[in-house]
Amino acid sequence: MGASSSPPPEPPADAEPPAADSSETRTRFSVGRVLLLVVTAFSLYLLAPSIGEVFSAWDRLGEFNPLALPIVVVLEVASFACVWLLTAIALRREHWDAIILSQLAGNAFNKVTPGGGTTGTAVQARMLTDAGFEYTTALTAVTVQSLLVTAALVALPVFVIPGVLTGTALPPSLLQAAWIGIAVFTVMVAAGALLLATRRPVRALGNGLQRVVNVFRFRRPKIEGLGDRLLVERDEIRETMGTRWFEAVGAAVGRWGFEYLVLLLALYAIDAKPDPWPVLLAFVAASVLTMIPLTPGGLGFVEAGLAATLAAAGIGTQKALAATLLFRLVSFWLPLPIGAVAGWWFRRRYPRQVRA
Numbered sequence: 001m002g003a004s005s006s007p008p009p010e011p012p013a014d015a016e017p018p019a020a021d022s023s024e025t026r027t028r029f030s031v032g033r034v035l036l037l038v039v040t041a042f043s044l045y046l047l048a049p050s051i052g053e054v055f056s057a058w059d060r061l062g063e064f065n066p067l068a069l070p071i072v073v074v075l076e077v078a079s080f081a082c083v084w085l086l087t088a089i090a091l092r093r094e095h096w097d098a099i100i101l102s103q104l105a106g107n108a109f110n111k112v113t114p115g116g117g118t119t120g121t122a123v124q125a126r127m128l129t130d131a132g133f134e135y136t137t138a139l140t141a142v143t144v145q146s147l148l149v150t151a152a153l154v155a156l157p158v159f160v161i162p163g164v165l166t167g168t169a170l171p172p173s174l175l176q177a178a179w180i181g182i183a184v185f186t187v188m189v190a191a192g193a194l195l196l197a198t199r200r201p202v203r204a205l206g207n208g209l210q211r212v213v214n215v216f217r218f219r220r221p222k223i224e225g226l227g228d229r230l231l232v233e234r235d236e237i238r239e240t241m242g243t244r245w246f247e248a249v250g251a252a253v254g255r256w257g258f259e260y261l262v263l264l265l266a267l268y269a270i271d272a273k274p275d276p277w278p279v280l281l282a283f284v285a286a287s288v289l290t291m292i293p294l295t296p297g298g299l300g301f302v303e304a305g306l307a308a309t310l311a312a313a314g315i316g317t318q319k320a321l322a323a324t325l326l327f328r329l330v331s332f333w334l335p336l337p338i339g340a341v342a343g344w345w346f347r348r349r350y351p352r353q354v355r356a
Helices: 022-028 031-063 068-091 096-112 118-130 135-166 174-197 200-215 226-269 276-289 301-312 317-333 335-349
Strands: none
Touching: 031 301, 031 317, 068 096, 068 135, 068 226, 068 317, 096 118, 096 335, 118 135, 135 174, 135 226, 135 276, 174 226, 200 226, 226 276, 226 317, 276 301, 301 317, 317 335
């Protein structure tokens, strides 16, 4: 390392520029990426009628209670704020402008590119690096934040399906319907806190999943030690969150809780009087559909799935389409221009850094 070396000779003036690395070209234009774009285009083509049907309810937006519209926006902002808090806890540094701007830009980028949440995660991690965070720390924090939010969504059906099966009386007011949702998400926070605070339930959960999975593996090797491996992963997440792990659980659950209230309020604003349990199940299904990597942000899948599920829950077709349109305008379309502005603002404050 200490030996000096002579500088490389200067290329002649008429020398041609070096050809692009073929491996880089293959990476940029790989068969997998081209195939994904083709599948995305075909999926959007098939789902175009569903998207058009939802947007056909545009003229019904005037039927919504105007007092509910600003509250819907505030609830969606609260949902985003839960993600910002979760990221700050994982980073252990409340650098709010960098966290908020990078998340808004990464979320918008994720919604316009197929391939799932990995694109937005990578963009946000690199932006946080430009803002002064170490890249590994930023990537770990954004990944853990994404894992906790996804785990909260995956756990939702466990708490919702029993309520759907037992059935509930139609609540006469929005407040009573909201209390049902709040109770569900409060129980989820308690369950998440239990899994992060204790060891035996985590190991029991892993071993239970192991037994169920092994039943269907037949001739394939059986899974062993899943409870212990799950406990190790739990400990790593808790170490990343530090002493604020309980806040992290609340933020992960709150991210979905506030967005559920957006959908519920949209239904009441158009006088649909929904039963909260089927609506909560429809919300879970729509949120899962956003993770389908075939289209950006689940475009088309969410519109078709949410409108159909709401209609099956007893809400009129036209009101279901109008509520779906308002919900997607707030949760999908509005964050796109806001994310673009956030990305521009971020680059004004934190210019791109040159990396090795």
